[in-house]
Amino acid sequence: MKRILVLTAGLAFLLGGLVVASRAGGDIRFGADLSGADEVPAVDTIATGGVEFEVSGDGSMITFEFKVSKIVDVTQSHIHIAPAGSNGPIAVWLVPARPPLTLIRGEVELEVKKGSFAASDLVGPLAGKTLADLVAEFKAGNAYVNVHTAAHGPGEIRGQVMSR
Numbered sequence: 001m002k003r004i005l006v007l008t009a010g011l012a013f014l015l016g017g018l019v020v021a022s023r024a025g026g027d028i029r030f031g032a033d034l035s036g037a038d039e040v041p042a043v044d045t046i047a048t049g050g051v052e053f054e055v056s057g058d059g060s061m062i063t064f065e066f067k068v069s070k071i072v073d074v075t076q077s078h079i080h081i082a083p084a085g086s087n088g089p090i091a092v093w094l095v096p097a098r099p100p101l102t103l104i105r106g107e108v109e110l111e112v113k114k115g116s117f118a119a120s121d122l123v124g125p126l127a128g129k130t131l132a133d134l135v136a137e138f139k140a141g142n143a144y145v146n147v148h149t150a151a152h153g154p155g156e157i158r159g160q161v162m163s164r
Contacts, residue, residue, distance in 0.1 A: 028055040030138045032145045032159030034068070039146065039158045040087050047071035047157050051094070051145050052164065053138075059131055063116040066094060071157065072107045073150035079134070081125050083142050084160045089124040091134060091143065092117055139163065 030053040036043035049068035056062070068074065077095040082088025093099070095113050098121075119130050126133055137143040138161045146155035 028135070029053065029164040030055075030135075030161050031164045032161045034145060034147060034157040034159040036157050038084070038144075038160070039152075039155050040085060043152055043156050045071070045152075045156050047147075047149075049147055049157050050159070053161070055131065055135060059135075061116050061118055062131055062134070064094065064114065066113040066115075067110065068108055068147055068157070069110045070107070071111075071147065071149060074108060074111070075148045075150055075153075077145065077147045079161070080144050080146065081137055081142055082144065084144070087154070088142075088144075091124050091126045091137070092121055093123070094145065095147075097121070 032051050034049035034051070036045035036047060047068065047070050049066070049071070051064055051066045053062050053064050066077065074095070076093070078090045079092040079094065080088045081091045094115065094117075097115060097117070122129055122131075122134065126137075134143070141160060141162070143161040144158055145161060146158035148154070149156045
């Protein structure tokens with residue numbers, strides 16, 4: 001029985017090391033779950049969403065997959081810099097990738113957008129900085145994503161970016 005426990009513990013240690021090693025040498029992931037309750041001030045809506053970010057191994061690119069549902073007349077979405085409970089300036093445009101604004105008309109049952117951005121796409125407080133600076137804001141809990149709509153110009157759904 002002791003041998004089985006030792007082998008199991010050793011295997012768990014090795015597998016844990018592989019996970020840490022692959023994470024350290026590979027891509028880093030962050031994400032946010034979006035709801036009206038997290039907007040400042042809160043918005044009463046049935047709309048929901050989520051976004052997943054993946055930082056490339058060399059740190060030169062961040063890809064994302066963005067999903068929203070039960071939302072009407074989306075105008076734009078961004079990453080903003082501010083802690084939970086506060087509003088802050090735009091740091092990255094997600095949808096559309098750059099101004100001008102576009103309207104996704106009507107109710108969206110499920111919309112998936114995929115894209116990527118580099119340091120050259122950073123604006124506002126991160127303009128001229130690196131993606132490592134944005135990742136530092138993610139890690140510190142100082143970044144959020146929100147989705148703006150025609151009915152809720154400041155934002156209808158929002159979520160703080162966290163490690164995944």
